[in-house]
Amino acid sequence: MAWTGKILRVDLTNGTCVPEALNKDWAQLYLGQRGLATKYLMEEINADIDALSPENKMIMTTGPLTGTMASTGGRYSVVTKSPLTNCVACSNSGGFIGAEMKNAGWDMIIFEGKSPVPVYLYLANEKAELLPADEIWGTSVWNTDAWLHKKHQDPMLRIAAVGRSAESGCLYAAIVNDLHRAAGRSGVGTVMASKNLKAVAVRGTLGVGNIKDPAKFMEAVTAAKAVLVENAVTGQGLPTYGTQVLMNVINETGALPTRNMSEVQFEGADKVSGEAMHELRKSDGKPNLTTNAACFACTIACGRISTIDQGHFSIANKPEYWGNSGGLEYEAAWALGPDNGIDDMDALTYANFLCNEDGWDPITFGGTLAAAIELYKIGAITKEDTGGMELSFGSAEALVWAAEIIATGEGFGKDLGLGSKRLCEKYGHPELSMTVKGQEFPAYDPRGIQGMGLAYATSNRGACHLRGYTVSSEILGIPEKSDPLANEGKAGLVKAFQDATAAVDSSGLCLFTTFAWSLEDIAPQVDGACEGDWSAERLAEVGERIWNLERDFNLQAGITVADDTLPKRLLKDAANIGPAKGRVNDLDKMLPEYYELRGWGTDGVPTEETRKRFGLT
Amino acid sequence: MQRSLLIDSGKCTGCVQCELACSLENEGIFNPSKSRIRMFTFHYEGRFVPYTCTQCSEAWCMQACPVDAIAYDAETGAKVIVDAACVGCRVCTIACPFGTVNYNSSTGKVIKCDLCGGDPACAKACPTGAIIYVDADQTGYEKMRDWAGKTDTGTSANQQQGGT
Numbered sequence: 001m002a003w004t005g006k007i008l009r010v011d012l013t014n015g016t017c018v019p020e021a022l023n024k025d026w027a028q029l030y031l032g033q034r035g036l037a038t039k040y041l042m043e044e045i046n047a048d049i050d051a052l053s054p055e056n057k058m059i060m061t062t063g064p065l066t067g068t069m070a071s072t073g074g075r076y077s078v079v080t081k082s083p084l085t086n087c088v089a090c091s092n093s094g095g096f097i098g099a100e101m102k103n104a105g106w107d108m109i110i111f112e113g114k115s116p117v118p119v120y121l122y123l124a125n126e127k128a129e130l131l132p133a134d135e136i137w138g139t140s141v142w143n144t145d146a147w148l149h150k151k152h153q154d155p156m157l158r159i160a161a162v163g164r165s166a167e168s169g170c171l172y173a174a175i176v177n178d179l180h181r182a183a184g185r186s187g188v189g190t191v192m193a194s195k196n197l198k199a200v201a202v203r204g205t206l207g208v209g210n211i212k213d214p215a216k217f218m219e220a221v222t223a224a225k226a227v228l229v230e231n232a233v234t235g236q237g238l239p240t241y242g243t244q245v246l247m248n249v250i251n252e253t254g255a256l257p258t259r260n261m262s263e264v265q266f267e268g269a270d271k272v273s274g275e276a277m278h279e280l281r282k283s284d285g286k287p288n289l290t291t292n293a294a295c296f297a298c299t300i301a302c303g304r305i306s307t308i309d310q311g312h313f314s315i316a317n318k319p320e321y322w323g324n325s326g327g328l329e330y331e332a333a334w335a336l337g338p339d340n341g342i343d344d345m346d347a348l349t350y351a352n353f354l355c356n357e358d359g360w361d362p363i364t365f366g367g368t369l370a371a372a373i374e375l376y377k378i379g380a381i382t383k384e385d386t387g388g389m390e391l392s393f394g395s396a397e398a399l400v401w402a403a404e405i406i407a408t409g410e411g412f413g414k415d416l417g418l419g420s421k422r423l424c425e426k427y428g429h430p431e432l433s434m435t436v437k438g439q440e441f442p443a444y445d446p447r448g449i450q451g452m453g454l455a456y457a458t459s460n461r462g463a464c465h466l467r468g469y470t471v472s473s474e475i476l477g478i479p480e481k482s483d484p485l486a487n488e489g490k491a492g493l494v495k496a497f498q499d500a501t502a503a504v505d506s507s508g509l510c511l512f513t514t515f516a517w518s519l520e521d522i523a524p525q526v527d528g529a530c531e532g533d534w535s536a537e538r539l540a541e542v543g544e545r546i547w548n549l550e551r552d553f554n555l556q557a558g559i560t561v562a563d564d565t566l567p568k569r570l571l572k573d574a575a576n577i578g579p580a581k582g583r584v585n586d587l588d589k590m591l592p593e594y595y596e597l598r599g600w601g602t603d604g605v606p607t608e609e610t611r612k613r614f615g616l617t
Numbered sequence: 618m619q620r621s622l623l624i625d626s627g628k629c630t631g632c633v634q635c636e637l638a639c640s641l642e643n644e645g646i647f648n649p650s651k652s653r654i655r656m657f658t659f660h661y662e663g664r665f666v667p668y669t670c671t672q673c674s675e676a677w678c679m680q681a682c683p684v685d686a687i688a689y690d691a692e693t694g695a696k697v698i699v700d701a702a703c704v705g706c707r708v709c710t711i712a713c714p715f716g717t718v719n720y721n722s723s724t725g726k727v728i729k730c731d732l733c734g735g736d737p738a739c740a741k742a743c744p745t746g747a748i749i750y751v752d753a754d755q756t757g758y759e760k761m762r763d764w765a766g767k768t769d770t771g772t773s774a775n776q777q778q779g780g781t
Contacts (some may be wrong), residue, residue, distance in 0.1 A: 067647055068637075069634065069637040069638065069647055069742070071634075071744075096633075103648065103650065125702060156650070179660060204650070205648070205650040205651070206648070207640065207644065207646035207647055207648025207650075207651065208646060208647040208648065209646035214645075218641075225744065290663035291630075291663050291664070293630055293664070293665070294630035294631050294632035296633060297633065297637060298632050298633060299634060299744035301630035301631075301632060301745075303630075305663040323660070323662070323663075324660065324663030325660070343657070383678075476623065566737060
């Protein structure tokens, strides 16, 4: 129940779309979305294959609460093997297409093989067909969206697509849905393009029913919605400032990574903050932020809808960018801004628009540009490499230039599309890549927030804030305040956050609810909707099972204990300023305890007992 | 006293909780495509606008219906589809100038907002107060109040003395 019980298997090599029944036993063990799709991936591919080969599969998946009235119940994920990290990739997105898939009657779509020619999937309830995409291949996500709506004469069609960056091989291309929501990280868009799959267009009118106990479900949903309203973060902070509420807070904490993570505070943070997005521009008297926006069923509405100053150099002669679109969220604002020393809000917003228009991850992009700038600074990259462009921290011109060449993959855009790990290796300075397992950091310096160092080092998809967000506890005091500079107790904290997050990511709900909700608030909603008895304890156990499954995938893909680490800069170079001054990340003091709590050996491998406990084969 | 749905699009975030609540109330499942209220996104302008039937006094739909399948609920003021009488001819969907009466191919009949019999689910579900259910004769009350506050010059003798 709550699941539709149906999977669509799309064989791109042979051009067939075949429905099959969902494995309900697995649904009881892995819930849905992230967990369940990872189980399918693990069963169906060898973890050591080339991520961009036809042998890789790409799974678009909803959770059991996707499409329901549970607040934020519109999430979907894309699960595949990542070309950026060679680990398991699971990128989660909101918007509306996840709920539309569910309304069309599908829990999951498994894409396999590779189409001989560019195609898109058109899915209208039970009707599924692969149609030619030659006319949209080589064009942006935004163009693809407009073309599909026009072609099908259907304004209600929901669309997810890849842009030109994915087609040109950028290793961190995203899948963008509903114009500006994205399954953003780890290059899931690159995998999609490698299969010659341009877009997925969905229309569903069947509805989402099949709720185990509708009255009980609605009671839990209503109670949980009230919790979101009353909470200061989900009720006020996020709607008003979006995730950008964090910019000034994290900067003051001395944990805002700056200029390729060489510093921990940025002097221009307030100029690119959530507060600044409300300030009226001198030129036209309007603020950057037009309104906040919600994804499907979300009663928080943290999304930003913004405009760029029409007089800004980036769009002065480009009226196509004068309207509203998806604005800056904290991670993107940080990666494009402080990590590159840039405090020009309009330049950041423009770069963010381009990330959506042509589909790539602004976090990895920002981190890669920052690494390129540092390489340029030390002379490892020259004007000859960049085609004449001067790179320096603080240069909005460089950011705009870089975003435009990533979109097309031309010239130095090809190098930038490698991600910082491969870029820094290519130019002889691997130590300048701020990555874990090949994926760039998000916006929290682990010298000033110790738990995040462990969360990054052990994250199953490389550096990431969405695998164990101990910032909640260490900075915001949710659910309980812990000292961000202490390493004691962080192993347990990280594990608890990782497990709970894996469960939330498998439910169809948004992780941001957990600023207000614990698993105690989520369990009654899952229990009201889904077959079986679902308690908070069971959800945590499901989360832990998923974590071990993902770990197992990565081990089979060749990850070892040596990959559970951080760049030397964060382990050896102390923070130069602010509350964390003099500190490095104490990873070595936390990691052994973490392995022990996980039931893994000192080699980072789940013990036989742990394997048995979670049914790992 | 009759009440009306009052929509303030400036408060709408586009979450479609209204559509979910409407379809649950009327269809028993979550299905925005069968909702009597719809939320429209104007992407370029950055606006979200919920829209539904305003329950016209001289309702085009009711006058056009050849089989008297649209009834007037005197208590709520709603124009209500009588399923037992509706033959699905869809003349009402053509007659309605606002597009708020629509055909439901699953049932072969038309659907429109009936104010949920006086307790509209959309208004209850709206998290931002963009949809509220107020005295039908006083839908301008809050707007008048705002303007009263804005245009008041505050020069009466009473106020100069600090009021009472």
